[in-house]
Amino acid sequence: MTLDLARSSLNGWQVVTITGQIDSKTVSLLRDFLAKEVKIDEPLALELSGVPFMSSAGLRTMLTLERQTKSHGVDLALLGLRSEIADTMKVTGFYQYFTNYESASSLPSKSEPST
């Protein structure tokens, strides 16, 4: 089981593009990647359109990440979340903690001063 992970930058966001299933077998890859490649005190967006399934372990990793970014006062955004996963997140209570965007092009710019 593999997970493809890539980091890029866009309008002041760190964007991590994830491709593959996030479950107990792959979640450690994601955790390790985030620990190594991402600055936890800068806005972070996870591009998830290539993620067909996220297990309980995956959702918990997302929530832990949300708590970490929140504690640093920075935004965490989910991009391209598939409807099946969004639905699971809604009925289990995870969804409410996240800001969702259709794609990276919808992300508000973090380079501009807030008004």
Place this chain on the structure above:
Amino acid sequence: MIERIDGLPTNIINGYKVRPGKPLPFGVSHVPNGLNFSAYTSAGTGCTLVLFSRGVLEPFAEIEFPKSYRIGDVFCMIVFDLDYEDLEYGYRIDGPFQPEAGHRFNKECILMDPYTKLVSGRDVWGEEPDWNAQIYHYRSRVSFDDFDWEDDSPLEFPPEDLLIYEAHVRGFTKSASAKVAHPGTYAGLAEKIPYLKRLGINAIELMPIFEFDEFENSRIHPETGEKLYNYWGYSTLGFFAPKAAYAATGRHGMQVDELKQLVKNLHSNGIEVILDVVFNHTAEGNENGPTLSFKGLDNKTYYMLTPEGYYFNFSGTGNTLNCNNPIVRSLVLDCLRYWASEYHIDGFRFDLASILGRDPLGYPLSNPPLLESLAFDPILSACKLIAEAWDAGGLYQVGSFPAFGRWSEWNGKYRDCLRKFLKGDAAQVGELAQRVQGSPDLYQSSGRTPATSINFITCHDGFTLADLTSFNEKHNSSNGEDNRDGGNDNHSWNCGAEGWTDNAGILALRQKQMMNAFALLLTSRGVPMFVMGDEFGRSQQGNNNAYCLDSSLSWVDWLQLKANHQLFDFVTSLIAFRKSHPCLRVNKFDTTITTIGLPSSSFHGTSAWSPDWSQESRQLAWMFCLDGIGTGNSDVDLVYVIANMAPSTSWFSCPELPNGLRWCVAFNTGDPAGPVLKHEATVDKHGLLVGERSVIIMTA
């Protein structure tokens, strides 16, 4: 950070890193780098942990507990580096197969952990397993108990303020007419919370949600040939595990989170959650039933056995859990503590609770240790404890259930009396006076209060309210038992025709009788409860025991809400009325005179202060009065209820009121213009006419 030494293995067995475990807690628990497995057996001689990958037929490993991994009667072992999200596990227990001595060990059987918090194998309702290939059907799994409750906690409403709505998770929203995204699930129920708020109830009592097997029923529908189910679920497999197939996310094993989210949502909308729990028996049946868990772990501990080793059957289902054995007592206590603390459950209703007061040989105990333990448990101290105070072995304890100052009771006597009075039976008025006060004849002498009495006219078991007014006899042929099942003492009345009719007069009378029932229920002291759909006239076509029917017959038909909006409006108005009149919710038996010179409760007939207690009387009025409420224009709350179940109109005089107060009619089920009066009508000081089979509710 210093690494804990117990996070490191001491042995390798079959290639798996292990070390001696901890006996408590029972079941499986997370420890550094591994999982701690703990299983109790007093007479088993050996234990093997069997490990599966999720959904795979054959195990990937079997690890026998070394002798040194046993402490007392508990096998315990830590296994490292397991993928616990993908893991399913069970046990094989070695020991004697000597039924006459109570032992039924069989090492061939893989047993479900009785403490498992998550069960797989029946993840999607009605999805049949491969009966021939499957060697282990109900699989223990490891749960995540890390739900973020934020600031949620149990609501702890005073018991006298409760309005309980009994519901079946699947049946509540399974019909397409429910128009929810996830029919028949916890999530579907959550989508209906706005409806429950509109109705006004503040507690929902969920029929069994502990894991059970819907395929347990072997009967078939006699007309369609379709397989019948165990739809109600009164046959527990896993006491700590929520029914996976009730979760929209059950196929992903996320039922724990989905149910917790439902509870959280209900709480944030002011609705308590009460679980209907079944501790009187298990799904393993008698000596002819399967060995799934308890039988193979320690049969003699978990079940009440005859001296010959057969199963006592006080539950009517084959076996009886040995609840006052200290090990079983601990299991029950651990279970309820878990649900109260991990799921924030507000209360429990105990199915056939009288069994919980029997000793291992079945004799009723005067001071049952289990009931006492539950009553005084520090974690359960704010939970409602509600007994179905009888069992199938003939023990009937309504009014005498060992309460320890904590237990309330489903009041079966309230149900029977109200039904008989409503249909116009003679000789009911005297008992009715007791019932509407909260049954002081049953509870006052032992120091209990009106809220001890869970008042109900209908529940899941028996006719719905619509059927109570539409059928004289049960019609259970669909259950595949030639109409033998289900009770015959329904005290029902079809109002002139059995079942469906287009006779307008009969239909109008049925509608009025349903309103009469709600009027009496919601103006009685004690705690009112009714079953889902009664508020708009749900019918089961005369089936009074729909335990096996997973079909439109037992699902709520939400189109009926529109069809009978009059009844729904009546019930919501009555619930609002009950909430605004504290004199209906007084939680003490009090006949003292209030500051305005009227007693707290009093009874009347066609003449005020002169109730007719005769055998032939079918009329009773009562007045509840509460002073010192300190709200509104008056310091006094007054409600007067006139119930005329005679087949003729009568003139009723009303008690005179002091201080310029006047009676006003709020509800009149006999008013052709409608039962809910838009503007409360002032009553002539001499009294008023009350229609036949009608209830009038007044306030001052």
